[in-house]
Amino acid sequence: MKIAVVTGASSGIGREFAVQLDRSEALDEIWVIARRRERLEQLQDVLCARVRPLDMDLTEPESLETYSGLLNAERPEVRALVNCAGFGVFGAFTARSLPQQLEIVDLNDKALAAMAYLTLPHMGDGAAIYNVASSSAFQPVPYIAVYGASKAFVLSFSRALNAELKPRGIRSMAVCPHWCRTEFFDTAVTDDTIVYYNFFNTPEEVVSRALRDMARGKDVSICKPQLRVQQLLTKLLPHALVMKVWCRQQKKPS
Numbered sequence: 001m002k003i004a005v006v007t008g009a010s011s012g013i014g015r016e017f018a019v020q021l022d023r024s025e026a027l028d029e030i031w032v033i034a035r036r037r038e039r040l041e042q043l044q045d046v047l048c049a050r051v052r053p054l055d056m057d058l059t060e061p062e063s064l065e066t067y068s069g070l071l072n073a074e075r076p077e078v079r080a081l082v083n084c085a086g087f088g089v090f091g092a093f094t095a096r097s098l099p100q101q102l103e104i105v106d107l108n109d110k111a112l113a114a115m116a117y118l119t120l121p122h123m124g125d126g127a128a129i130y131n132v133a134s135s136s137a138f139q140p141v142p143y144i145a146v147y148g149a150s151k152a153f154v155l156s157f158s159r160a161l162n163a164e165l166k167p168r169g170i171r172s173m174a175v176c177p178h179w180c181r182t183e184f185f186d187t188a189v190t191d192d193t194i195v196y197y198n199f200f201n202t203p204e205e206v207v208s209r210a211l212r213d214m215a216r217g218k219d220v221s222i223c224k225p226q227l228r229v230q231q232l233l234t235k236l237l238p239h240a241l242v243m244k245v246w247c248r249q250q251k252k253p254s
Helices: 012-024 037-045 061-074 098-122 145-168 184-188 203-215 225-236 239-249
Strands: 002-007 029-034 050-055 077-083 128-132 171-176 220-222
Touching (some): 002 012, 002 098, 012 029, 012 037, 012 077, 012 128, 012 203, 029 037, 037 050, 061 098, 077 098, 098 145, 128 145, 128 203, 145 171, 171 203, 220 225, 225 239
Parallel strands (some): 002 029, 002 077, 029 050, 128 171, 171 220
8 A cells, every 4th residue: 555644734835745646646545643633534635645643642642552553454565754843932932831841842843753763674676855945054043942942953954864764765854834824823923023025936836846846856856036035145144143034124232
């Protein structure tokens, strides 16, 4: 049985990955993971492959144990793993609760690494791992400090994993969208900490570009030319200057 596994599939980029993988891959099932089961079940109305909804909170060890047990029982051939589950909050580090800040690390990093570890024994030549990072992965981001750092982990981890997996014919790629109009903002935005948004991606743009970049053998996918220029500048310029510009854009002291 050939399957894809998509976390964070109830909305936004994760949902769009399920839709576009369904079109581009010959899959028997797509395992979709999120906390809102009704949203996952609705995907069957738009996908051709059978949908297996798995309502799980991946920050809980029990959920990872359930997922591992299901893989070992079913023994599927996983053609694609999409790690899209994640969230962030805008605000100064100490303005948000410690449990919330640590939960960002738990979901964006620990759960992502666990999903890759548990899934890889069921992947073979030609399989692909898409880890959703962010444009914030390329620089320190004041007032989104933990989120930005969590995505820097995803970027570094994805590229290193890609090098390790080449002998097995498996690709790993960091998908790095910019601001994207999704439900991410429902959780992230609670005040006017962040006031400047220069441009937006759509989930459709992000995913279609990611699929093309994976086919081209890239280990990082950056959606728009403006973002590729921005990423180059953050690589060339001192990060102290990059952070100063960011703070000025957000009308914050630096």
